[in-house]
Amino acid sequence: MSNLGHRPTIAMILGLLSVSFLSACSRNGYDKHQAISYAPTLKIDDPKELKAPDGMVLPTRNQYFYIPFVAIKSESDTQVDLKPPTQSLMNEQNLHAQISGNVGILSIHGSSSLISSQIISILQKNGFVTFHRQDIHKNLFTNWVRWNSSGDDKNNCYSGRYQISIQQSGSYQKIKVILIDLRQKNKEVTSSSQIQNYTARMCRYLAQKLNMMIYKNQTVPMISKNYKQKIHAYSGTNDIGLSNIILCASFDHIWSWLPEILKMLNIELKERNYSHGSLKVKYTSLSKKTIHKLGVADINFKNGYYKLQVGDLGSYSSLQFFDPKGHLVNRLQHEKILSALKLITIKNK
Template sequence: MTYSLQKSMVAKVVGISLVMLLAACSSDQRYKRQVSGDESYLEVPAQKALNTPAGMILPVQNGDYDIPPVTLNGAVGKALDIRPPLQPLALLNGSRTQISGSTATLLLENSAQNSQLWPQVVRVVQDKGFTIASRQDASQTLTTDWIMWQRQDEDVQYQGRYQISVQPQGYQVAVVVKLLELQQQTNPVTEPSQLQRYTGLMLNTISEELDSQATARENALANRTSGSLDVQSGADDTGLPLLVVRGPYSVVWERLPTALDKIGMKVNDRSRPQGSVSVTYRAPGSGTWNDIGARDPELPNGDYKLQVGDLDNRSSLQFIDSKGHTLSQSQNDALVAVFQAAFNK
């Protein structure tokens, strides 16, 4: 009886210890930041001067290959953060991003489409629940209160204060994010990698939400504009042939994959911000052309890059083959009727 009781108590203690161990492991996020494996390289003995036997004549020394002494100030071993730098995302059509230290910038075309960028940025900040400490609509600048970030790769979370502004810059308009202060448990953080990480985190949050807003607007427009699309032959600024579709970019972009599939073009990859579509063409049989009501354009089989351009209420389609050449004028003209039928069948 005593033996059974002791055995039961031991089992309970082991069980509780195991639960506590698993709980500790599940909350410890250091494995996401620290290098794993052997750290014996940290114990490598210092290099010593070469001792030569007495009387040996050595070659004349040449300092070309000498390794200069270096003072290591960075973190090593488990203290080294192995996470890659956070990259700013260029999600919006035609956008570019750049980041330096505590300042990150999202660059967009200064067009009518982006004329309401400031209220959109303010809406993003409000929708995310970030408290605005001050706001100047005249200068299109706001300052946030402390924002507590929740990241799964941190044991102790960081909080930061930001200045966010929209600045016209000639033919571009910039959303500029500046990290004013960064803290961890009220302790100031000055490590450059962390400052850049949390600067980029705010810019990406804004970029993602702006992209979601733009997609919602474009989808609403596409639902209202579900009529036929007229296709014509045209040329770019350098005179190279392309197709001009009388429809906004958002509508053409959404309807393009289905149209391409109808004419034997398999979509391999596409990027909406860059307006590029990678396709592989395999000429279908005569039955396909009869079904859509167009003649075979006699386009060579192979891989093509399709560049989609935004011309406000119109869009352009330009095919580039695997050698970097655009289609000939006759090939381009043959696709007019093909895409006219593919878009509207």
């Protein structure tokens, strides 16, 4: 009987020993090792120059970005430039920019012959003098361009001379800006960061002015007057299977043709962006008199604002309508507007 009384006690002792043993085994000793391993890292030796392998240039560079190397002249008491960083790549909605060193390239969609004259006009309006022009090659050189300083000291302003040229590359025109020389107080500036900064400054100025002109449709290419006779429409789908309208005419033809056609359907043009091919319009229901005059059925649109997207397919164009919420119009509305466009194009021939 006495042995039976000791059994629960022995079992409890064995259980406690087992729990203690398991907890000791499961304890993570990494925390201690981790804390100890951090101590030496607090002792940092003198910084050493990073050696790149043969054939590799650090920092890496390509046609899209370039990080200039800045040499440190002294270990202490180095003058710090507190000016905000320069936004080298602009967010102009109609242009794309690439800046690398003293070369900047602006890419603009289209093949307008007016770009060269627009560039000259922009420079003249701002008082930038050109001392040499090659109109045949669309190439010019500016005289010294004085950039106003953001500070009060006007004596520290920078002046630069630029070469600006225009080339056609596929469906884009590329405006190349090269900073030939940069000076401050008649002294040559060799700082790579300042050279890139003032290259970007000229590119930004041209981009802003050109963007305003494009928005006002001053650079839309001239097209023949009889293009309307060749336009006809049919239904299609895009790459992901969504309905769109295919128009048998180039982007530039459709861009000039749409405002007149939309007006017939009581669709008022509010905004348009040539580079993006987008239009913001306001629709008001057609009156019975207008429907009878055009010979079309009601297009079944609700009154309100819509977005039109024109796509460039080479000798063809695509057209999509989006409702006020940004959704593609439904199948019935798509068929209605397609039918109306077909009738209008036939009557205009």
